[in-house]
Amino acid sequence: xxxxxxxxxxxxxxxxxxxxxxxxxxxxxxxxxxxxxxxxxxxxxxxxxxxxxxxxxxxxxxxxxxxxxxxxxxxxxxxxxxxxxxxxxxxxxxxxxxxxxxxxxxxxxxxxxxxxxxxxxxxxxxxxxxxxxxxxxxxxxxxxxxxxxxxxxxxxxxxxxxxxxxxxxxxxxxxxxxxxx
Ligand SMILES: [Zn+2]
Numbered sequence: 001x002x003x004x005x006x007x008x009x010x011x012x013x014x015x016x017x018x019x020x021x022x023x024x025x026x027x028x029x030x031x032x033x034x035x036x037x038x039x040x041x042x043x044x045x046x047x048x049x050x051x052x053x054x055x056x057x058x059x060x061x062x063x064x065x066x067x068x069x070x071x072x073x074x075x076x077x078x079x080x081x082x083x084x085x086x087x088x089x090x091x092x093x094x095x096x097x098x099x100x101x102x103x104x105x106x107x108x109x110x111x112x113x114x115x116x117x118x119x120x121x122x123x124x125x126x127x128x129x130x131x132x133x134x135x136x137x138x139x140x141x142x143x144x145x146x147x148x149x150x151x152x153x154x155x156x157x158x159x160x161x162x163x164x165x166x167x168x169x170x171x172x173x174x175x176x177x178x179x180x181x
Contacts, residue, residue, distance in 0.1 A: 006090045009130055013086060016126060025118040027070075032085040035059055036068050059083070072117040081117040092116065093127040102134055 017026055027035070039061045042052050060073040062080060070083040084092050096111045097103060103111065108124045128134055165178040 005130060005132075006094075009090045009127060010086075012126055012130070013089065013123070016122070017086070025120065027083055027085040027118065029085045029087045032070055032083065035083075036061055036070055039070070040068075079114065081115060083117050084119055089119070089123060090127070092119065093124060097127065097131065102131065102137075104128070104134075 017023075038055065039059050042048060042056055045052075048056075057073060060071050061068050062071050063069070072081045072083070074080055092112070093108070096108050100107045100111055105121065105124055105128060108128070109121060112119045112124070160181060163180040165180060166176075167178060168176045
């Protein structure tokens with residue numbers, strides 16, 4: 001998808017974010033970076049308050065090819081779940097969508113839930129509503145359904161079209177109409 005799609009997504013996302021109540025899962029890049037800093041300093045600090053411990057139960061960091069990433073704390077290194085910040089959300093969703101061959105909601109959820117901690121179904125739906133090929137496919141399906149429905153008659157000649165031709169002005173004795181069947 002070209003960059004303009006990402007811009008539209010970001011605008012809609014921002015609208016949705018500002019309309020909903022404060023969601024603890026939502027991370028801006030700024031918040032994301034501050035959380036990384038907080039984890040780093042808390043880990044080296046000897047004195048931890050209760051809410052610090054709570055914070056560390058939700059957030060941890062890991063270094064991936066020189067970049068520090070925010071993750072959900074894990075004991076099992078195989079199954080690391082990353083936090084995603086809003087500025088990179090489009091890229092994450094787009095990759096999952098394309099790698100599943102324009103996968104729908106359920107396939108996207110399946111693809112993302114094991115890798116990311118804070119991608120929501122709402123985010124996925126927002127993304128899907130903006131994918132042009134998917135919208136067209138959906139519209140095509142809807143149109144197709146309508147045509148199939150019209151042709152679903154149980155028996156041959158169970159429906160017909162009837163019309164009347166008006167000959168009242170030139171009636172043939174009592175006959176004033178011709179019925180076209
Ligand atoms: Zn698509």
